Amino acid sequence: MTTLPLFGEEGAFYQRDRVWHPPANTPGYKSTTLRAPRHALLSLAGQTKSELTGPTFGHGILNPLDNDLIRNFSQDGGEAIGQRMIVYGQVLDENARPVRGTLVEFWQANAGGRYRHKREGYQAVLDPNFGGCGRAITDDNGYYHFRTIKPGAYPWPNGGNDWRPAHIHFSVFGHAFAQRLITQMYFEGDPMIWQDPIALSIPDRSAVEHLIAKLDRHTTTPMDALAYRFDIVLRGRRSTLFENRPEGN
Ligand SMILES: [Fe+2]
Numbered sequence: 001m002t003t004l005p006l007f008g009e010e011g012a013f014y015q016r017d018r019v020w021h022p023p024a025n026t027p028g029y030k031s032t033t034l035r036a037p038r039h040a041l042l043s044l045a046g047q048t049k050s051e052l053t054g055p056t057f058g059h060g061i062l063n064p065l066d067n068d069l070i071r072n073f074s075q076d077g078g079e080a081i082g083q084r085m086i087v088y089g090q091v092l093d094e095n096a097r098p099v100r101g102t103l104v105e106f107w108q109a110n111a112g113g114r115y116r117h118k119r120e121g122y123q124a125v126l127d128p129n130f131g132g133c134g135r136a137i138t139d140d141n142g143y144y145h146f147r148t149i150k151p152g153a154y155p156w157p158n159g160g161n162d163w164r165p166a167h168i169h170f171s172v173f174g175h176a177f178a179q180r181l182i183t184q185m186y187f188e189g190d191p192m193i194w195q196d197p198i199a200l201s202i203p204d205r206s207a208v209e210h211l212i213a214k215l216d217r218h219t220t221t222p223m224d225a226l227a228y229r230f231d232i233v234l235r236g237r238r239s240t241l242f243e244n245r246p247e248g249n
Contacts (some may be wrong), residue, residue, distance in 0.1 A: 073131030082111030082149025098142025
């Protein structure tokens, strides 16, 4: 993978590698045709100082149950239905440095494949004790973790009978707000990944494999939860200028 700094050496973000990432218009994933740019992209001079040095997240914004999707929407003290698991991993920048103190958000369907969303069209039932959203802040080594249930596969109106494999959506902020990444995580061994029009919009199979969480038998909670590991690598910044900057400054 080739990467070039967007500008300068200090404070620069790496540019997206458009060979590694899927083309904006992938007809097998129908909605991309409508939203793909029709004109050549404009190159901006660079990020503004506020984007490069903007505020970071404080640990105080989190509720203790924010990273426990089994209980964080509970209506009556009950717990979400489904196969219980821990999802964890390390957020790294492109220079393999841990991204500490950053906000990781995740959202998913319930065990039946149903989202709690007013425009949801799938008939699988809602779980009264499952909301499907959570968040965590990475620790000093860049690790996040949360507890949840395995989401179900669900159908979607793309090609008549397309189904999404079980997946969890992620949003990650890197060193600054300008680095936000949104992606999806799949599960090791799921044959449906290779029938998914969204996963197949990625031209390089090894890039798809970077989106597949690995079953980790060493991190399971005995008699309680399986564990999957999903590491996330962001485009990095070459500068170490803010590496030891006090939080919030
Ligand atoms: Fe989804």
